[in-house]
Amino acid sequence: MIYKKDFTTTYTINGHEYTVTAPALFDSNTNELIPDKKLDDKDTETARQQYRNDMGLVTPKDLKEYRAKLGISQKKLAESTSLSPNTIALYESGTFPTTANNKLLKSLINND
Structure with missing residues (x-):
């Protein structure tokens, strides 16, 4: 079975670190993180948007x-x-x- 819980990931973008906490999927037998493209892409875009905001970049x-x-x-x-x-x-x-x-x-x- 699979369950969902919040997971924190740190992204480094052009030398700047951004920490994103968002839902992720886990294997209930091993408690290991299961890669999920849709969730992972959303987390990555959240970090990229934080970078845009910090740098004043057009979105x-x-x-x-x-x-x-x-x-x-x-x-x-x-x-x-x-x-x-x-x-x-x-x-x-x-x-x-x-x-x-x-x-x-x-x-x-x-x-x-």
Whole structure:
């Protein structure tokens, strides 16, 4: 049988440590942690969001909401920022932006 309980994991992102406590699955016979992609991915994203918050990075949600507000595509945003469409797509899927690109995108979002 499997049971669920809170488990604490520490993630290191670019030299910064983030501790996340969240539900995890365990084997009731051995009490060993059972890997679960959905739960593990959620924990990882929680740590990544903490890093974004600490570093003041634009989030994938910020970019998507900004584009939706303006009614523009990733390609159009890329053209208006001189970034590649692939770069915008990567940032919207969770890749951390470079310092210069983050500054540019935050400025656009904050100053319409």
